[in-house]
Amino acid sequence: MTFDWITFVWITKAARPSGRKHHWMRWFLCWAWLASVLALPAQAQLLVKKQRFDMPAFTTQSGVTLPISVGWEAYGTLNATKSNVVLVTHYFSGTSHAAGKYAPTDTQAGYWDAIIGPGKAIDTNIFYVISSDTLANLNAYDPQVITTGPASLNPKTGKPYGLDFPVVTITDFVEVQKALLDSLGIHKLHAVIGPSMGSFQALEWASRYPERVERVAAVIGTGAMDAWTAMRLERWAYPIKADPAWQQGDYYGKRQQPSAGLAVALAYVTQDALHPSGFNQKYAGLSQDVRAHQDIRHDLGVWEQLLASAQSRSQRMDANSLLYLVRASQLWRAGMGDNWQAALAKIRANTLFLPAEGDLLLTPAMANQSYQQLTTANRQYHLLKALSHSMGHLDGIVHIQDAAAQIQRWLHSDAPSLAPANR
Amino acid sequence: MTFDWITFVWITKAARPSGRKHHWMRWFLCWAWLASVLALPAQAQLLVKKQRFDMPAFTTQSGVTLPISVGWEAYGTLNATKSNVVLVTHYFSGTSHAAGKYAPTDTQAGYWDAIIGPGKAIDTNIFYVISSDTLANLNAYDPQVITTGPASLNPKTGKPYGLDFPVVTITDFVEVQKALLDSLGIHKLHAVIGPSMGSFQALEWASRYPERVERVAAVIGTGAMDAWTAMRLERWAYPIKADPAWQQGDYYGKRQQPSAGLAVALAYVTQDALHPSGFNQKYAGLSQDVRAHQDIRHDLGVWEQLLASAQSRSQRMDANSLLYLVRASQLWRAGMGDNWQAALAKIRANTLFLPAEGDLLLTPAMANQSYQQLTTANRQYHLLKALSHSMGHLDGIVHIQDAAAQIQRWLHSDAPSLAPANR
Numbered sequence: 001m002t003f004d005w006i007t008f009v010w011i012t013k014a015a016r017p018s019g020r021k022h023h024w025m026r027w028f029l030c031w032a033w034l035a036s037v038l039a040l041p042a043q044a045q046l047l048v049k050k051q052r053f054d055m056p057a058f059t060t061q062s063g064v065t066l067p068i069s070v071g072w073e074a075y076g077t078l079n080a081t082k083s084n085v086v087l088v089t090h091y092f093s094g095t096s097h098a099a100g101k102y103a104p105t106d107t108q109a110g111y112w113d114a115i116i117g118p119g120k121a122i123d124t125n126i127f128y129v130i131s132s133d134t135l136a137n138l139n140a141y142d143p144q145v146i147t148t149g150p151a152s153l154n155p156k157t158g159k160p161y162g163l164d165f166p167v168v169t170i171t172d173f174v175e176v177q178k179a180l181l182d183s184l185g186i187h188k189l190h191a192v193i194g195p196s197m198g199s200f201q202a203l204e205w206a207s208r209y210p211e212r213v214e215r216v217a218a219v220i221g222t223g224a225m226d227a228w229t230a231m232r233l234e235r236w237a238y239p240i241k242a243d244p245a246w247q248q249g250d251y252y253g254k255r256q257q258p259s260a261g262l263a264v265a266l267a268y269v270t271q272d273a274l275h276p277s278g279f280n281q282k283y284a285g286l287s288q289d290v291r292a293h294q295d296i297r298h299d300l301g302v303w304e305q306l307l308a309s310a311q312s313r314s315q316r317m318d319a320n321s322l323l324y325l326v327r328a329s330q331l332w333r334a335g336m337g338d339n340w341q342a343a344l345a346k347i348r349a350n351t352l353f354l355p356a357e358g359d360l361l362l363t364p365a366m367a368n369q370s371y372q373q374l375t376t377a378n379r380q381y382h383l384l385k386a387l388s389h390s391m392g393h394l395d396g397i398v399h400i401q402d403a404a405a406q407i408q409r410w411l412h413s414d415a416p417s418l419a420p421a422n423r
Numbered sequence: 424m425t426f427d428w429i430t431f432v433w434i435t436k437a438a439r440p441s442g443r444k445h446h447w448m449r450w451f452l453c454w455a456w457l458a459s460v461l462a463l464p465a466q467a468q469l470l471v472k473k474q475r476f477d478m479p480a481f482t483t484q485s486g487v488t489l490p491i492s493v494g495w496e497a498y499g500t501l502n503a504t505k506s507n508v509v510l511v512t513h514y515f516s517g518t519s520h521a522a523g524k525y526a527p528t529d530t531q532a533g534y535w536d537a538i539i540g541p542g543k544a545i546d547t548n549i550f551y552v553i554s555s556d557t558l559a560n561l562n563a564y565d566p567q568v569i570t571t572g573p574a575s576l577n578p579k580t581g582k583p584y585g586l587d588f589p590v591v592t593i594t595d596f597v598e599v600q601k602a603l604l605d606s607l608g609i610h611k612l613h614a615v616i617g618p619s620m621g622s623f624q625a626l627e628w629a630s631r632y633p634e635r636v637e638r639v640a641a642v643i644g645t646g647a648m649d650a651w652t653a654m655r656l657e658r659w660a661y662p663i664k665a666d667p668a669w670q671q672g673d674y675y676g677k678r679q680q681p682s683a684g685l686a687v688a689l690a691y692v693t694q695d696a697l698h699p700s701g702f703n704q705k706y707a708g709l710s711q712d713v714r715a716h717q718d719i720r721h722d723l724g725v726w727e728q729l730l731a732s733a734q735s736r737s738q739r740m741d742a743n744s745l746l747y748l749v750r751a752s753q754l755w756r757a758g759m760g761d762n763w764q765a766a767l768a769k770i771r772a773n774t775l776f777l778p779a780e781g782d783l784l785l786t787p788a789m790a791n792q793s794y795q796q797l798t799t800a801n802r803q804y805h806l807l808k809a810l811s812h813s814m815g816h817l818d819g820i821v822h823i824q825d826a827a828a829q830i831q832r833w834l835h836s837d838a839p840s841l842a843p844a845n846r
Contacts, residue, residue, distance in 0.1 A: 062717055167719050227706040227725045228699035234726050235658070235691065242665035242684075249719075261665075268658065276651035276786070283650040293754055294485055296590050296672075296746060300753060302650045303657050323719060330723060331716055360783065363699070 046100030046117045046124065048073050048110070050144050053132065053180045061336065064166035067155060070176055071146030072096050072132035075116060076124030082186050086122055086411070087177065088112065088131040089194030089201035091397065092325055093138050093269065093317075095145050096131040099124075102144060112195075114401040121404035122411065127190065132177055134201075135168045136324035141316040150320035151252060163249035168324060170200045170332050174208060177201070188418075191215035191411055193352075195396040196362060197325070200332045203370070206347040207334045214415040217352040217407065220387075220396030222362050223370030224333035224340040229362065232272060233326045239264035240319045249320050259311075262319040267303075267310035275358035275392030334370075344373045348418055352410045354403050356395035357388040383410065469523030469540045469547065471496050471533070473567050476555065476603045484759065487589035490578060493599055494569030495519050495555035498539060499547030505609050509545055509834070510600065511535065511554040512617030512624035514820065515748055516561050516692065516740075518568050519554040522547075525567065535618075537824040544827035545834065550613065555600055557624075558591045559747035564739040573743035574675060586672035591747060593623040593755050597631060600624070611841075614638035614834055616775075618819040619785060620748070623755045626793070629770040630757045637838040640775040640830065643810075643819030645785050646793030647756035647763040652785065655695060656749045662687035663742045672743050681742040682734075688745055690726075690733035698781035698815030757793075767796045771841055775833040777826050779818035780811040806833065 050071045059065045073096045078084065088098045090111075099116035101109050115121040116129055136149030150165040181187070192213055194202040199221020206216035240246055243261025251257055271279060283302045291298040335343025351374055355367035364386055371384045385406050389399040400407075473494045481491040496519045501507065511521045513534075522539035524532050538544040539552055559572030573588040604610070615636055617625040622644020629639035663669055666684025674680055694702060706725045714721040758766025774797055778790035787809055794807045808829050812822040823830075 163719050165719070167716055169716070226699065226703050228694070228697075228702045230723060231694055231702075231706075231725055231729060234723065238687065239661065239665065242662065244667065264661065271651070271654055274651075276649065276788075279651045279654075280649050283654075289754065292750065293590050293592070296586050296588070296750055300653060300657065302654055306654060327715065327719055331712065365699075 045104060046075055046109075046113075047104070048075060048097075048100035048102060050096070050102070050146065052146050053176075053183065055176070055179055058172075058176065058179070060166045060172050061169050062166045066148070066166070068135060068148040068176065069146050070096075070133045070135065070137075070148070070180070071144070072130060072180060073098065073100075073110075074131075075099050075129040076127050078128040078184070078186075082184075083188060083190065084127050085181070085186050085189050086127045086129045087181070087189050087192040087202075087205070088116070088122075088129060089173070089177070089192065089198035089205075090131060090134065091194070091196035091198050092329065093266075094195075094198070095137060095139050095142065096133045097144060098131045099129070111397055112400055115404050115407060121408040122193075123408075127411070130181070130186075132180055134173045134197075134325075134328075135176060136165070136321045136328070138317050138321050138325055140318035140321050145316075147321075149318065150249065150324060151318045160252040162252065162320060165320075165324065167327055167331075169328050169336060170197075170204050171208065171336050173201050173328070174204045177205070178209070187212060189213050189215075190415075191217065193217035193219065193407070194221070195219040195400070196221060196393065197329055197332075199362075200329070203334055203344065203347070204336075206349045206351070207343045210346050210348045211418045213347075213349045214418060215352070215410060215413070216347065216349040217354060217410060218367065218370070219354040219400070219403075220356050220359055220362055220367075220393050221353070221370075222366035223344045223373065224366075225330055226366065229366070230330040232361070233330050236265045236268050236272075237323050237326045239268070240322060243319075246319060249323070251319070258319040259314065262314050262317060262322065263307060263311040265310075265319075265322055266314045266317070267306045270306065270310060272361050273393040275360060275390060277358065278389075278391040278394070281390070341373045344370060345376070347374060348416050350410065350413050350416055351382045352406070353382075353384045354396065354406070355384070355386050356391075356393060356399075357386045358390065358392040358395070361393040468527060469498055469532075469536075470527070471498060471520075471523035471525060473519070473525070473569065475569050476599075476606065478599070478602055481595075481599065481602070483589045483595050484592050485589045489571070489589070491558060491571040491599065492569050493519075493556045493558065493560075493571070493603070494567070495553060495603060496521065496523075496533075497554075498522050498552040499550050501551040501607070501609075505607075506611060506613065507550050508604070508609050508612050509550045509552045510604070510612050510615040510625075510628070511539070511545075511552060512596070512600070512615065512621035512628075513554060513557065514617070514619035514621050515752065516689075517618075517621070518560060518562050518565065519556045520567060521554045522552070534820055535823055538827050538830060544831040545616075546831075550834070553604075553609075555603055557596045557620075557748075557751075558599060559588070559744045559751070561740050561744050561748055563741035563744050568739075570744075572741065573672065573747060574741045583675035585675065585743060588743075588747065590750055590754075592751050592759060593620075593627050594631065594759050596624050596751070597627045600628070601632070610635065612636050612638075613838075614640065616640035616642065616830070617644070618642040618823070619644060619816065620752055620755075622785075623752070626757055626767065626770070627759075629772045629774070630766045633769050633771045634841045636770075636772045637841060638775070638833060638836070639770065639772040640777060640833060641790065641793070642777040642823070642826075643779050643782055643785055643790075643816055644776070644793075645789035646767045646796065647789075648753055649789065652789070653753040655784070656753050659688045659691050659695075660746050660749045662691070663745060666742075669742060672746070674742070682737065685737050685740060685742040685745065686730060686734040688742075689737045689740070690729045693729065693733060695784050696816040698783060698813060700781065701812075701814040701817070704813070764796045767793060770797060771839050773833065773836050773839055774805045775829070776805075776807045777819065777829070778807070778809050779814075779816060779822075780809045781813065781815040781818070784816040 097110040099110040137147035199218035206213040240261040243258040245256035246258035333340035355364035522533040560570035622641035629636040663684040666681040668679035669681035756763035778787035
C-alpha cells in the first residue's frame with residue numbers, strides 16, 4: 001500500500017497548482033485512485049502462518065540418523081492436481097518467511113514479498129508457493145523459526161548437540177524439503193527458485209530430481225563453490241571460533257555466550273553481501289575519525305556503526321548454526337560429488353540464472369560458468385539475466401522487483417517434457 | 424637472465440626445422456645472442472646494501488615527538504646536480520628492498536627487480552633510485568629492516584612501545600623520506616613511484632610538495648581510502664586483536680606471542696591481494712574435503728594450505744605493526760584533511776595511474792576516481808593505464824614487468840614546469 005499512498009499524495013499535490021479552475025480534475029484523480037485501490041482486493045496483504053514438519057528419523061549425507069523438525073509456510077492454494085507448486089528456498093541468513101506477514105501489524109513482510117503474492121510475479125492467485133526453514137537455520141531463537149541444528153537437544157544426551165551435530169549439506173536441505181512435499185502428496189514442482197544459498201538448493205533439486213522439476217531459477221547463485229569463495233566464508237566463521245565465550249561450541253545454557261564473535265561475523269556477512277558503491281553510500285566517510293588518529297585503541301566510526309547494526313540483528317541468531325551454514329555452503333557443488341558439471345548437465349528444467357552485476361560474493365562469473373555448463377549439456381531453456389543495482393549480492397533480495405517481469409515470463413514459459421515422476 | 428635463456432632456446436629450436444641448409448643461420452643467431460648478452464654487462468646483478476637514517480626528534484602528525492630510525496637502499500649513482508632521483512615507496516607488507524640482492528647467493532631479489540636496475544625500465548645507469556623502510560614496518564624482525572614502531576624501545580620507559588606508539592600516517596612516512604632526502608641534499612625528485620600503500624605515499628609527496636615532484640606514479644593505488652576498503656582492512660586487524668596471546672599489544676618479551684592471529688591476518692591479506700581466478704588456480708578444489716564433511720571440527724584443506732603459507736611468511740613480522748599499518752592505510756586521504764580532492768588538485772607532476780584490472784582491494788574504480796579528480800584540476804600530463812593479468816592487486820608487484828614500457832615512457836616524458844624548490 002505504500003506505493004498507493006505515495007500515488008495519492010502525488011495526485012493531490014500535483015493537482016493543487018492548477019487552482020480552482022481544475023478543481024474537478026483533482027477530485028477526478030482522487031476518485032480514480034480510490035476506485036483502482038478498491039478494484040484490487042487481490043493486492044491485499046498476504047497473511048501467513050508458520051507450520052511444522054517433523055521427521056522422526058532423517059539420515060544426513062554424512063550418515064547420521066536423527067529426528068528433525070522444520071518450519072514451513074505456504075501462500076496461495078494447492079490445486080486439485082497438485083500441479084501448481086512453486087518451492088522457494090531461502091538464503092544463508094534467511095528463513096521460510098519468503099512473503100506476507102504473520103499479523104497486519106508486522107513492520108516487515110517476508111524477504112521476497114515484492115514478487116510473491118496475489119497479482120505479483122509469483123502470483124499466489126495461480127500458484128501454491130511453499131518454503132521451509134533449513135536445518136541449522138541461523139535464526140534458531142526466532143519464535144517464527146523451527147529448525148533442528150546444533151542448538152537443538154540431542155535426544156541421546158538430553159543436552160544441545162553443539163559441535164556433535166552432524167555436518168549438514170545443501171543436499172540434506174533438499175531431502176528434507178522433498179520429504180515435506182511427499183507428505184503433502186506433491187510429486188512435481190512447477191518451479192523451484194531461491195536466492196544465494198537458496199539457489200544452491202534450487203539447482204540441487206533440478207539436478208537430483210530432474211523428472212520432478214519443470215523450472216528452476218538460481219538468483220545470485222552458482223552450481224558450485226570455488227576455493228576463493230569458500231575461504232571468504234571461512235572468514236565469517238573465524239570471529240566466532242576466536243571468541244573465548246564460544247568454548248568450542250559448548251556454550252548453551254552457560255553464562256558466557258559468543259555474542260561478540262557472532263556480531264563480528266554478521267558484520268562481515270553484511271559487508272560481503274554489498275557492493276562498495278552501496279556500502280559507501282550507507283556508511284559515512286572517514287574524515288571525522290580524529291580519535292582513531294589520536295589513539296590506535298580507538299575504532300573507526302564506520303566499524304562502530306557496522307558492528308552496532310550487526311549486534312542488534314544477531315539477537316535471535318545462534319553462533320554454531322552460522323558455522324554449520326558456512327560449512328554447508330563451502331561444500332556446495334551440484335550433485336555433491338567430484339563432477340558438478342555432470343550433475344548440472346542432468347537438469348532438464350527450464351532454467352533461469354539471475355546474477356547481480358555488482359555481486360562480489362557469488363559473482364556473475366560464477367553464475368555464467370554454471371550457465372555455460374547447462375547450455376553445453378542441453379541446448380534449450382537456459383536464460384541468463386543480470387540484476388543491476390548498487391547493492392551487489394543483496395540486489396538479489398532487496399531489488400528482486402527489478403526482475404519481476406523476467407521471473408513472471410519464466411514461470412509462464414512452456415514446461416520441458418519430463419519423464420513421469422517415478423519417486 | 425631468464426629471458427635471455429628463453430630467447431636462446433627459442434632461437435636454437437626455431438632454427439632447427441630449416442635443416443642443414445640453414446645451419447649457418449642457427450649459428451649466426453646463437454652468436455648474435457651471445458654477443459648481445461656479452462655486450463650487456465649493465466644487465467648484471469645489482470648488489471645493494473642497507474643503510475640507516477636516524478632522526479633524534481621526529482614529530483608525528485598526531486603530535487608526538489620521538490627518536491626514529493629507518494633503513495634505506497639506493498641503486499645507481501646520484502648525479503652532480505642531484506636531479507636524477509627516483510623515490511620508490513613500498514607497499515603494506517613490503518620494505519625498502521625494491522631491487523637487487525644483498526648477496527649474489529640470495530634466492531630472491533627486491534620486489535620490483537623486474538623494472539629497477541641497469542638497462543631496465545627504471546634504469547639505474549641513468550637514475551639514482553632510493554627507497555626507505557616506513558615507520559612501523561611490518562617486517563620488524565627482518566635483519567635487513569630498520570624501522571621505529573610499536574616493537575621499538577620507548578626511551579621514556581626502556582620497554583617496547585606496544586600500543587603507546589603514536590598512530591602514524593602516510594604523511595608521516597613522507598615526512599621521514601623528506602628528511603632523509605634533505606640529509607642527502609636532494610630537493611627535487613625526477614619521479615616518485617610506489618605500489619599500493621606506496622602509491623599513497625607517492626601521491627602525498629606530489630600533493631604536499633608539488634614544487635619538488637616532477638613525475639608521480641600510483642601503481643594499484645588511490646588518492647583516498649573509502650569506507651568499504653577501510654572496513655576490509657579492519658578485518659586484517661581483527662584476528663590479531665582476537666588472539667588472547669596479543670594481550671592488548673603488550674606481548675613483547677613474553678612467552679605468549681600473537682603468532683596465530685598474525686598468521687590468520689596475513690592469510691587474509693594474501694587472499695584480498697589476489698583475484699579469484701589467480702587464487703583458484705593456486706589452491707586446489709574442494710572435492711577432496713571428506714573430513715570437513717564428516718566433522719565440523721575439521722578445517723577445509725584450502726584453509727590449511729593458506730594458513731600454513733601465511734605462518735611461514737609471518738616469522739619476521741610484528742603483529743602490532745600490522746595494526747599500525749592498517750590504521751595508516753585506513754586514515755589515508757591525500758592531504759590528510761577533509762578535502763582529498765582539493766589536495767590532489769595541487770599536484771603538478773606528470774602523473775601515471777596504473778591500476779590492475781582484476782584488483783578487488785584497491786579497485787580500478789578508485790584509481791579512476793582519483794584520476795578524474797586530477798584531470799578536472801589540471802588538464803595535462805595525466806595518464807591512466809591498467810595492468811591486466813590474473814592476480815588482481817598483486818599484479819602491481821608480480822606482473823609489473825607488463826607495464827615496463829609505460830613506466831619507461833612516463834619517466835622520460837617532459838617535466839612539467841614547477842616553481843623552484845622553496846623548501
